[in-house]
Structures are given as C-alpha cells and as structure tokens.
Amino acid sequence: MYDRGRSLVVAYNQESFWFSSDEVAFPSQIHEVHHLKASRVYCGRLGHLSKFENGKQVTIDQSLGDRRSHFSKTSNREDTDDTSATMKEILEQETVLSKAADAVLLHEKDLKNLFDSKKRIYIIGCGSAFYASEIGAQFLQKYTSIPSQAVIASEFVSQRPPLGGDALVIALSQSGETADTLVALEYAKLQGSPIVSICNRAGSALTRVSDVSLVLNVGPEIGVASTKAFTGMLVQLVFLSLIVGQANDQATVQEMDLYRNELLELPTKIRAMLQRRGEITRLARRLRQKRNFLFIGRQCSLFLSEEGALKLRELSYRHASGFGGGELKHGTLALIEQQYPVFAIAPNDHSIGKMRQSIQEVKARGGKVFGILSEGDEVTQNLCDTYFWVPRTLEMFVPILMVIPLQLFAHDVAKSLGRNIDRPRNLAKSVTVE
Numbered sequence: 001m002y003d004r005g006r007s008l009v010v011a012y013n014q015e016s017f018w019f020s021s022d023e024v025a026f027p028s029q030i031h032e033v034h035h036l037k038a039s040r041v042y043c044g045r046l047g048h049l050s051k052f053e054n055g056k057q058v059t060i061d062q063s064l065g066d067r068r069s070h071f072s073k074t075s076n077r078e079d080t081d082d083t084s085a086t087m088k089e090i091l092e093q094e095t096v097l098s099k100a101a102d103a104v105l106l107h108e109k110d111l112k113n114l115f116d117s118k119k120r121i122y123i124i125g126c127g128s129a130f131y132a133s134e135i136g137a138q139f140l141q142k143y144t145s146i147p148s149q150a151v152i153a154s155e156f157v158s159q160r161p162p163l164g165g166d167a168l169v170i171a172l173s174q175s176g177e178t179a180d181t182l183v184a185l186e187y188a189k190l191q192g193s194p195i196v197s198i199c200n201r202a203g204s205a206l207t208r209v210s211d212v213s214l215v216l217n218v219g220p221e222i223g224v225a226s227t228k229a230f231t232g233m234l235v236q237l238v239f240l241s242l243i244v245g246q247a248n249d250q251a252t253v254q255e256m257d258l259y260r261n262e263l264l265e266l267p268t269k270i271r272a273m274l275q276r277r278g279e280i281t282r283l284a285r286r287l288r289q290k291r292n293f294l295f296i297g298r299q300c301s302l303f304l305s306e307e308g309a310l311k312l313r314e315l316s317y318r319h320a321s322g323f324g325g326g327e328l329k330h331g332t333l334a335l336i337e338q339q340y341p342v343f344a345i346a347p348n349d350h351s352i353g354k355m356r357q358s359i360q361e362v363k364a365r366g367g368k369v370f371g372i373l374s375e376g377d378e379v380t381q382n383l384c385d386t387y388f389w390v391p392r393t394l395e396m397f398v399p400i401l402m403v404i405p406l407q408l409f410a411h412d413v414a415k416s417l418g419r420n421i422d423r424p425r426n427l428a429k430s431v432t433v434e
C-alpha cells in the first residue's frame with residue numbers, strides 16, 4: 001500500500017516489476033507504467049497490476065500515464081555518442097523557447113484573478129529553479145508593486161514566512177517532483193496561500209497541488225543539468241510579470257507587444273550565438289585543467305553567475321562559485337592570483353559601470369577575466385582577456401541569452417574531461433527526497 005503522497009511509479013512487463021520515483025529510471029523494454037495513488041492497495045502478478053479501493057478491486061485508469069510516455073522511452077539513452085542529450089537540449093533552446101510563453105498567455109485571466117489583492121509573493125525552487133526564482137522576483141518587483149521574494153524551497157518552512165490568503169506562492173520545478181519544493185507547498189497550502197506553478201511535466205505532483213499550473217512546453221529534459229527548462233522558466237516569468245504588471249497599471253500594452261515581438265526574434269539571436277560556439281569550446285579546452293573558477297555578476301546577472309557556477313560544478317566536478325561583483329572586495333579578492341579564471345557576466349545595462357570596476361579589481365591582482373558581454377560593448381571588451389558577445393535584446397530577455405554561453409562552457413569543460421555529461425556522478429534528475 002502506498003500512502004506517502006509522494007511520487008511512486010511502477011513499471012512492469014511479463015517478467016518483472018520496477019518501482020521508482022520517476023519514469024526516467026526505467027529500462028527501455030518497459031511498456032506499462034502506472035503512477036501509484038495515495039491510500040490505495042495495489043496487487044501485482046507478473047504482467048498484471050490490480051488496484052483496490054475500500055476493499056474492492058477497481059479498474060486501473062488506462063487513459064492517464066499507463067503507457068510509457070515518449071519522455072521515458074527516450075530517457076535511457078546512454079551517453080556514448082558524441083552529442084549528449086544535454087548538448088541537444090542546449091541547442092534546442094533556439095526553437096523551443098518561443099513556445100514557453102503560450103501557457104502564461106492562455107491563463108492570463110486566471111493569473112490576474114489570483115494576483116488580485118495579494119500583498120506578498122514568494123517564489124520558490126531548488127538549484128537552477130531557485131536561481132530562476134531570484135530572477136523572477138526581480139521581474140515581478142519591477143512590474144508590480146507587490147513585494148516579491150525568492151526563497152530556497154528547502155528553507156521555506158523553517159523560515160516561517162508570513163503566508164495566508166493575501167500571500168501568493170509561485171513554485172518553479174522542471175520535474176514537478178522535487179520533495180523540498182512539494183513539502184514547502186504543503187506548508188503554504190495549510191496556511192491558506194494559493195499556488196502558481198511553473199513546471200515542465202504536466203500531471204506531476206507539483207501541478208496537482210497548484211491553483212494555476214503553467215507548463216513550460218519546452219519538451220522533455222533528459223540531461224540531469226537543467227538547461228532549456230531554466231530558460232523556459234525565465235520566459236514564463238517575463239510574461240507573468242507583464243500580465244500582472246498590466247493588471248496593476250505598471251506595464252503597458254506596448255511593452256507586452258514589444259516582448260511578444262522580441263520573443264519571435266530570440267531564435268535568430270540564439271542561433272547567432274550557437275554558430276560561434278567554437279569560441280567557447282576552445283576556451284573550455286584551454287581552461288579544463290583549472291580546478292577553481294569564479295563567476296561574478298550584478299542584478300539579474302548575479303543569479304546567472306550562480307547558475308553558471310552550479311552548471312560547471314555539476315557537469316565538470318570542478319569547484320566554482322558565483323556571487324555579486326560588489327562582494328569581491330569583501331573577502332573573495334583574497335583568492336585572486338596570477339591566471340585565476342573569473343567569468344564576468346556583464347550586460348551593457350545600468351550595472352555596467354560597476355561591473356567594469358569589478359573586472360579591473362580582478363585584473364589588478366593578475367586574474368584572467370572572461371567576459372560574457374553585450375554585442376558592441378567595446379569598452380568592456382578591452383578590459384577582458386577574452387569575451388563572448390551576446391546579441392542585444394530587451395532587458396528581461398537578457399538573462400535568457402547570457403546563460404547560454406555559460407551552459408556551453410560547463411558542457412565543453414565536462415566533455416573535454418570525459419565526464420558523463422547526461423548523468424553526472426552522485427546526482428539524480430528528480431530529487432524526490434528531502
């Protein structure tokens with residue numbers, strides 16, 4: 001009997017049964033998969049599964065998830081060929097991101113109703129989803145007058161944030177099965193706060209507890225490292241902020257139109273970057289023996305620096321940390337010595353003056369600076385040892401473009417070190433334990 005309320009999936013064929021928290025784990029010869037429901041009794045005989053409710057046998061719903069989905073059919077590919085699933089997913093960002101906005105625009109009315117008269121917004125997630133939450137909190141803060149705060153999902157309950165009916169919780173999760181996030185949401189629900197979720201898996205535990213569920217629509221993400229789901233989350237957060245901003249008279253119809261039009265331009269801009277991906281590969285080969293890396297940024301790019309560092313740790317097993325450029329002088333400068341590699345994520349916006357200052361602080365101590373810069377920013381280019389330029393775009397889309405070279409770098413370092421890119425050691429795609 002399964003009654004924990006967490007995800008448990010059973011797969012079976014004529015010879016065996018397999019249990020897992022996620023379809024991803026099942027071997028490829030499986031064709032029957034069933035998501036077990038809480039407080040039911042299941043009985044398995046080879047090739048057959050029965051379900052009992054209140055002592056009576058009931059039919060297993062064949063319409064929902066009983067057949068192995070496309071997601072899991074493709075999920076057991078071994079990482080033996082040259083192009084990993086992770087690289088495929090990085091490249092797919094060129095085409096899939098324009099679809100991510102659809103779910104938000106479709107739920108415009110529900111979202112406006114849900115945000116109405118809210119006094120606080122919490123955005124929660126873990127790992128990359130948390131960094132997307134941080135960026136989303138900045139977007140919401142810009143376009144609504146509602147205080148918005150990102151909280152690491154695993155810290156949410158212990159922080160005891162003021163919840164209740166006038167607080168809204170937005171939960172971000174690629175898998176929709178992350179235990180830390182689900183526990184936080186159980187708590188928020190008990191306190192009476194409504195939930196909006198941004199998730200890549202329709203029908204996941206996260207979508208089931210949400211009042212409004214926005215599905216990313218970027219296609220299955222197989223690699224353990226989150227890439228297209230991360231940028232998909234950012235696309236949805238942009239449009240969510242604009243929709244709520246319009247309802248609060250803080251975003252205009254013209255702004256919404258600008259973003260909708262620019263969304264259609266993103267594929268061309270992403271392609272322009274991907275065509276120059278050899279520059280990143282060469283840099284990764286040059287730096288692959290380095291054991292420590294720093295990433296710095298300001299405002300939204302601060303969270304990109306954390307995301308870039310996480311991606312590098314996760315894929316290459318090298319140490320990397322990301323933080324605000326302004327923090328260098330408060331301790332971390334002590335690390336900088338000759339040739340120390342520092343990535344500066346420095347879009348040409350109102351933070352650029354201070355980022356140039358941070359770059360100079362690193363250079364003055366002999367560090368090597370690799371800039372992720374806006375196209376045409378010659379002043380910053382001249383300060384960096386190497387740079388990769390990113391096409392110009394609207395302000396809230398900048399993190400979406402700037403994270404792509406960071407994903408490529410992490411991938412290429414890992415590849416040149418012979419790491420298992422799709423399945424890094426010690427990690428799982430869905431983290432279903434607290």
Ligand code: AGP
Nearest residue numbers: 127128129173174175178225226
């Ligand atoms: C990202 O590259 C990581 N694999 C990890 O940080 C991930 O984002 C985190 O575990 C949250 O997963 P979720 O989006 O499925 O909730």
